[in-house]
Amino acid sequence: MATPAKRKIFWICWGLLSVAIGGYLSAGLLLKSAASNPLLSPARAMLLPGKTSHGHYQIELACESCHTSAFGGRDVVQASCERCHAQELKDAVDKHPSSKFTDPRNAELAEKLDATLCVTCHVEHRPEITHGMGVTLAGDFCFHCHQDIAKDRPSHAGMAFDTCNSAGCHKFHDNRALYEDFLAKHLDEPSLLGRASLPARNFRELAADFPGYPADRFPLKPQSTTDAPAHLMKSQDVAADWLATAHARSGVNCSGCHQAEKNGAKHWVERPDHKVCAVCHEPESKGFLAGKHGMRLAEGLTHMTPRLARQPMHAKASDTELGCTTCHGAHRFDTRKAAVEACAGCHRDEHTAAYERSPHYALWKKELAGEAPPGSGVSCATCHLPRTEYRAPGLDVQRVLVQHNQNDNLRPNEKMIRPVCMNCHGLGFAIDALADRRLVTGNFAGKPGAHIKSLEMTAQRARAVEEKRRQRKAAAAQKQ
């Protein structure tokens, strides 16, 4: 039996320990900086109500990013969803915008599926019910509103409602590559269109016209000598690397990136970050911060590293911090290296490993060897960081730039069809290829094993409509 004195010490220790644990957890919960603090972040992790989805796991400890107020309820979370995702939904011509569900005439339907809130279909922290695209509803949710679809589209009679979204025919939000009239325009296309080349980037030609481009600092005139202080030029290799870049050809000297000003005093920054790149490359930087490589920085967390990733990564790259120069390489800024080697340096999944056996890689090798024209090779970036058309607000010219947000077309993969696949492939082939999981995993070495019948259905319907028109005209002619 413990003596009263020992019992007292025990209770004091127990009390102190309880206060310490409580204090530790409270600090983890309440201090915003806890998410990036190696000592306090485990406390936050302990308080997570459940594993987050693939879209948010990188920022799951930045609780305040989504839960901006403790007492705002679902509206507060909705505002957070919209902060990051509203624009992409607008750009995707969202087929189910919230206005469809706030319309009083749909009140009865909205009672079954209130899609005015993202969390109706995408609940976070619930891994046990989370399916593809972070959807937490049963796969046949289309039934709630479209149960009588066969009346309007007899060809759909008997189709299971869990196939609408999963069979390669329709998507809830983004149908830009799948809508009927688009399919009708691209019937009977060959698998290879014979114009296999990517749009060329044109920043150099248009930079001077771009609003906000600091032409006074970077006069777009070729440079031949570095302007860094001599004592900082530790290697002539750096100068040689820089001289070979578009930066040197466009008047961006060492000071352009490395020289900063604070309180009127200029100082040298050894490692400029993405904010410096954004002075000229703002849309690219925005894309980077919205994507998987930069979203942690956007939310005030530490850099993303492969160690933090859920996907398989090379162990040797575990602690590589992801910023602009991680892939582009400081001074050399070799976009070809950034397009393949940089990706393969970290990513170790089957799809990446299979790339070197793919016909896409064969084309890429030919381009690198100068045996094929620029833009004819297919790198990792060709599909995952594609070149897209970009129009700056208030500007007439259109830029072709690299979309650095790989989330923009990653899931569902049909988002890739128009901006990526159809640069080289026919629509039908692209739909089939992306619907074949085995082919995707094997990096498209082979032919699609699946066939999606939406193009045939479109053609069939077009023939029926044409026949109806013909009959109507014939009847009208007879009347006359």
Place this chain on the structure above:
Amino acid sequence: MKTKWAVVTVLAAGGITAALPAHAQVSYKDMADALHAVMESDRTVYTRMVVNRLANQDKVIKASEHFKDDKALPLPAQMFRFGAEMVAEKKLPFSYSLQSMWPINKQNAPKTALEKKGLDAVAKDNTKPFYGEETLGKTKYFTAIYADKAVAPACVTCHNEHKDSPKTDFKIGQTMGGVVLRIPMK
């Protein structure tokens, strides 16, 4: 029907703003008529002076349902719908939509009993709006339905030739559908 509606509402349809004094009291019917006057005028201007003039008369640009892909003008019905969606985003105390008993998009067919009655009424007599009250979900609405007439050849040709149109013999001046405007009642 004459209900107190303390108006601090701003009529934001079509870019025209008309703030009423805070003490004013407007009936649901007058409010609906005023809102519709703005909608109808803007849409008619767009149909006649933009789409019909440029696409049908001068033939300098096409109007297309897939205006982005086709680098064309949005159709008048789409222009109207985009406005309605923008108003819906503002969460103002009214909503409106374009519906028809012969809709190209089946989602725009009348759904509620009052919509069916109203669209039928304005199809028979397009000189008078139809007014009524209905409860949808848990909210009671004042619902006004106005005839939507074919005001230009562009309306008629497009609807008569569209592959999904259930009616292919519209004529200028005929009722093609109706604008359904709802104000939640207090």
